[in-house]
Amino acid sequence: MAQTIEADWVSRFADEVIAEAERRAPGKPVVCASGLSPSGPIHLGNLREVMTPHLVADEIRRRGHAVRHLISWDDYDRFRKVPAGVAGVDESWAEHIGRPLTSVPAPAGSPHPNWAEHFKAAMTEALAELGVEYDGISQTEQYTTGAYRDQVLHAMKHRADIDAILAQYRTKKAPPKKSQKPVDEAELEAAEGSGAAAEDDGAVSAAGYFPYKPYCGGCGKDTTNVTAYDDETTDLTYTCAGCGFSETVRLTDFHRGKLVWKVDWPMRWAYEGVIFEPSGVDHSSPGSSFQVGQQMVGIFDGERPIGPMYAFVGISGMAKMSSSRGGVPTPADALKIMEAPLLRWLYARRRPNQSFKIAFDQEIQRLYDEWDKLEAKVADGTALPADVAAHSRAARTATAELPRTPRPLSYRTLASVVDVTAGAEDQTLRILSELDPAHPITSLDEVRPRLDRAESWISTYVPADQRTLVRDEPDKELLGSLDEQDQESLRLLADGLDTHWSLEGLTTLVYGVPKFQAGLPADAKPTPELKVAQRTFFALLYRLLVSRDTGPRLPTLLLAVGADRVRRLLGR
Numbered sequence: 001m002a003q004t005i006e007a008d009w010v011s012r013f014a015d016e017v018i019a020e021a022e023r024r025a026p027g028k029p030v031v032c033a034s035g036l037s038p039s040g041p042i043h044l045g046n047l048r049e050v051m052t053p054h055l056v057a058d059e060i061r062r063r064g065h066a067v068r069h070l071i072s073w074d075d076y077d078r079f080r081k082v083p084a085g086v087a088g089v090d091e092s093w094a095e096h097i098g099r100p101l102t103s104v105p106a107p108a109g110s111p112h113p114n115w116a117e118h119f120k121a122a123m124t125e126a127l128a129e130l131g132v133e134y135d136g137i138s139q140t141e142q143y144t145t146g147a148y149r150d151q152v153l154h155a156m157k158h159r160a161d162i163d164a165i166l167a168q169y170r171t172k173k174a175p176p177k178k179s180q181k182p183v184d185e186a187e188l189e190a191a192e193g194s195g196a197a198a199e200d201d202g203a204v205s206a207a208g209y210f211p212y213k214p215y216c217g218g219c220g221k222d223t224t225n226v227t228a229y230d231d232e233t234t235d236l237t238y239t240c241a242g243c244g245f246s247e248t249v250r251l252t253d254f255h256r257g258k259l260v261w262k263v264d265w266p267m268r269w270a271y272e273g274v275i276f277e278p279s280g281v282d283h284s285s286p287g288s289s290f291q292v293g294q295q296m297v298g299i300f301d302g303e304r305p306i307g308p309m310y311a312f313v314g315i316s317g318m319a320k321m322s323s324s325r326g327g328v329p330t331p332a333d334a335l336k337i338m339e340a341p342l343l344r345w346l347y348a349r350r351r352p353n354q355s356f357k358i359a360f361d362q363e364i365q366r367l368y369d370e371w372d373k374l375e376a377k378v379a380d381g382t383a384l385p386a387d388v389a390a391h392s393r394a395a396r397t398a399t400a401e402l403p404r405t406p407r408p409l410s411y412r413t414l415a416s417v418v419d420v421t422a423g424a425e426d427q428t429l430r431i432l433s434e435l436d437p438a439h440p441i442t443s444l445d446e447v448r449p450r451l452d453r454a455e456s457w458i459s460t461y462v463p464a465d466q467r468t469l470v471r472d473e474p475d476k477e478l479l480g481s482l483d484e485q486d487q488e489s490l491r492l493l494a495d496g497l498d499t500h501w502s503l504e505g506l507t508t509l510v511y512g513v514p515k516f517q518a519g520l521p522a523d524a525k526p527t528p529e530l531k532v533a534q535r536t537f538f539a540l541l542y543r544l545l546v547s548r549d550t551g552p553r554l555p556t557l558l559l560a561v562g563a564d565r566v567r568r569l570l571g572r
């Protein structure tokens with residue numbers, strides 16, 4: 001059983017949530033909640049909506065309390081627009097705008113029965129890999145089976161009270177529903193299609209205000225207006241502005257419609273007894289659905305959840321992604337280039353009100369270095385308590401350890417190796433086995449899945465002009481132009497290769513050659529002059545090996561190229 005952790009923001013929220021749950025519903029499971037809209041690819045930015053309650057729920061579970069993390073799939077929302085850049089989708093999907101997301105066909109070629117299921121599936125898979133334990137609730141299922149029948153009738157009965165609350169905000173411009181604001185312009189278009197449903201609080205018609213909207217019995221769309229409602233019989237009449245269809249139904253046994261969002265959300269807080277549910281910082285504004293919900297929830301005899309506002313999560317390095325992918329990074333995309341514990345760690349170590357970026361660019365290498373350093377500190381007991389807490393939340397949940405790479409070689413090194421080998425497995429294994437000859441890697445499985453993540457990063461996100469291409473033939477012109485001293489440096493390096501053939505040995509060698517030439521001992525401290533000489537020497541090696549001034553770290557590059565080819569390219 002994992003231990004309770006008491007040093008971080010997660011723990012402080014857990015204290016607060018447990019105390020509140022004891023006050024409201026002693027002895028019942030503590031309910032934490034998230035909401036996701038499968039209106040398109042679910043943006044990586046929206047993962048905070050899940051990770052924040054996940055981490056808190058997990059801490060509550062570590063303490064031995066019964067807890068439920070609900071993920072509400074808002075799949076009964078209307079299909080608002082056809083998102084750009086989704087494979088298997090064309091403009092003909094516009095025909096379905098106004099229908100529930102579960103009534104829209106899935107993209108062509110999808111094995112899933114409808115639009116919502118298609119996009120839920122990718123997220124569900126990512127959440128499983130991240131170790132997120134939750135109860136998924138389909139709002140389509142809830143509404144169409146009549147689970148909310150009493151709540152719908154109650155809302156209709158109290159429509160004047162609901163209208164009065166909404167009226168306080170109607171003149172103010174409504175912010176987006178519940179998702180994050182897009183992080184940069186490139187993502188704007190895509191993010192709009194992935195959960196940022198515009199506000200809808202129901203229209204006031206000649207017949208009055210109604211917080212409930214039927215989906216049309218003729219065309220299936222929500223272009224309907226309630227024209228009459230009888231509180232006694234619950235007979236409801238609507239007409240469809242789209243197809244002209246009209247009918248009168250009895251609301252006690254009619255289940256093809258939903259409460260408008262600003263009523264729907266607080267109704268569910270009360271229905272499920274939600275104690276903790278965060279929302280994006282856009283909810284700090286007056287008129288946001290969280291603010292309105294605090295007032296609205298009283299109508300359903302409930303209380304607002306503890307709901308921290310979380311700051312936006314940005315993405316770095318996505319600009320290079322082709323527009324054919326729609327430019328929408330999803331959690332699955334992140335998990336292709338980093339292991340689940342690393343992604344969990346990004347959320348665990350920052351308080352919800354701190355924004356941060358998820359790196360798809362070179363920064364990912366630094367991030368991995370930082371993670372490896374933390375692992376080492378945790379192992380030898382020198383990490384600070386808050387860092388230990390974040391590490392533990394990243395590496396395991398209350399019930400399971402996340403899978404890890406048996407021999408976590410530096411991501412930077414792995415990336416350099418697959419960069420040079422272009423993924424050829426025999427070469428990759430040869431190089432990795434030579435990194436540390438005393439403890440050689442004997443199978444690539446020892447360095448998986450980290451190796452696969454590094455390979456995927458190199459091949460997907462590193463632009464062609466930053467990839468490493470080892471020369472086939474020596475650069476005769478450059479070799480012919482070298483002075484005596486440069487030639488000697490190459491000879492010293494070439495002669496030392498065989499006796500220094502390991503990551504550590506080659507590191508000593510490449511730094512040692514300029515020292516030797518300067519008449520300094522091998523353990524000499526670097527002086528400014530020596531540093532210049534080393535940089536000049538390294539630049540020469542890069543030019544001769546990869547025709548550029550920089551590249552992967554030289555010892556890794558030398559190992560990757562192989563001793564014979566190095567000697568040939570150095571003209572030795």
Ligand SMILES: [Zn+2]
Nearest residue numbers: 216219240243
């Ligand atoms: Zn219709």
